[in-house]
Amino acid sequence: MAREQLSAMTESFHWNEFADREALAEALAGRIAGLLSAAVERRGTALLAVSGGTTPARLFEVLSNQPIAWDRVTVTLVDERFVPPSSPRSNAALVTAKLLQGRAAAARFLPLFRRGETLDEAAADGDREIAALPLPFDVVILGMGGDGHTASFFPDALELPALLDPENSLALMPVHADSAGEPRLTLTLPRIVAAGFLALHIEGDEKRATFDKAMSNGATGKGPQLPIHAVLDASPRPVEVYWAP
Numbered sequence: 541m542a543r544e545q546l547s548a549m550t551e552s553f554h555w556n557e558f559a560d561r562e563a564l565a566e567a568l569a570g571r572i573a574g575l576l577s578a579a580v581e582r583r584g585t586a587l588l589a590v591s592g593g594t595t596p597a598r599l600f601e602v603l604s605n606q607p608i609a610w611d612r613v614t615v616t617l618v619d620e621r622f623v624p625p626s627s628p629r630s631n632a633a634l635v636t637a638k639l640l641q642g643r644a645a646a647a648r649f650l651p652l653f654r655r656g657e658t659l660d661e662a663a664a665d666g667d668r669e670i671a672a673l674p675l676p677f678d679v680v681i682l683g684m685g686g687d688g689h690t691a692s693f694f695p696d697a698l699e700l701p702a703l704l705d706p707e708n709s710l711a712l713m714p715v716h717a718d719s720a721g722e723p724r725l726t727l728t729l730p731r732i733v734a735a736g737f738l739a740l741h742i743e744g745d746e747k748r749a750t751f752d753k754a755m756s757n758g759a760t761g762k763g764p765q766l767p768i769h770a771v772l773d774a775s776p777r778p779v780e781v782y783w784a785p
């Protein structure tokens with residue numbers, strides 16, 4: 541089924557396509573900055589949750605120079621690999637190196653990994669900290685893997701039913717999945733879809749094909765139901781999908 545048909549049928553997403561990755565980063569950073577500024581004006585503070593991995597580095601660099609009241613913004617992660625910031629796989633390290641620079645260095649950062657704590661302890665403490673924020677998040681930016689996972693909602697995660705449960709009262713949970721590489725912490729589906737603005741940032745033909753497959757399987761009920769579809773399906777507003785080749 542064509543993407544346009546699926547979008548019109550399900551109204552679960554808007555497709556935003558760009559000629560190249562630089563143009564995407566400029567457009568998405570501008571959109572995020574406008575939304576964060578509006579939140580600061582409206583309620584004196586703004587909450588942003590970003591994903592890690594490899595895709596968002598360029599976006600973070602552009603976003604870090606947006607002229608907004610960064611000292612009123614709290615930044616956290618959608619999900620984190622349970623590794624210290626010294627690891628090249630640390631999402632906190634990526635955010636520190638690429639986003640919390642320049643103007644954005646004034647933002648408050650809430651990391652999810654905690655030195656000296658077990659995964660379960662960090663999940664419980666992080667859950668308390670996130671629940672104490674003035675939720676909902678104003679902006680949440682998701683990524684997606686080639687297996688259709690988003691956040692740390694891996695298809696083989698032991699905790700997947702709870703992570704995707706719209707009634708889950710937890711904000712943050714531990715995740716164990718063989719395909720994930722290491723244990724993780726992730727925001728749960730209800731906290732993600734409650735965001736004022738929810739975007740999925742994907743790049744390249746392979747990810748576009750994965751996205752199309754996930755939406756098509758979801759609409760037809762055929763083939764594996766992929767976690768990214770569960771998120772789009774649960775979102776009360778169309779998810780803004782940002783794609784460039």
Ligand SMILES: O=C(O)[C@H](O)[C@@H](O)[C@H](O)[C@H](O)COP(=O)(O)O
Pocket residue numbers: 591592593594595596618619620621631682683684685689690691692
């Ligand atoms: O920590 C992570 O891995 C993520 O937050 C994850 O959900 C990511 O967004 C996708 O796996 C895409 O990763 P890439 O951008 O590296 O393809």
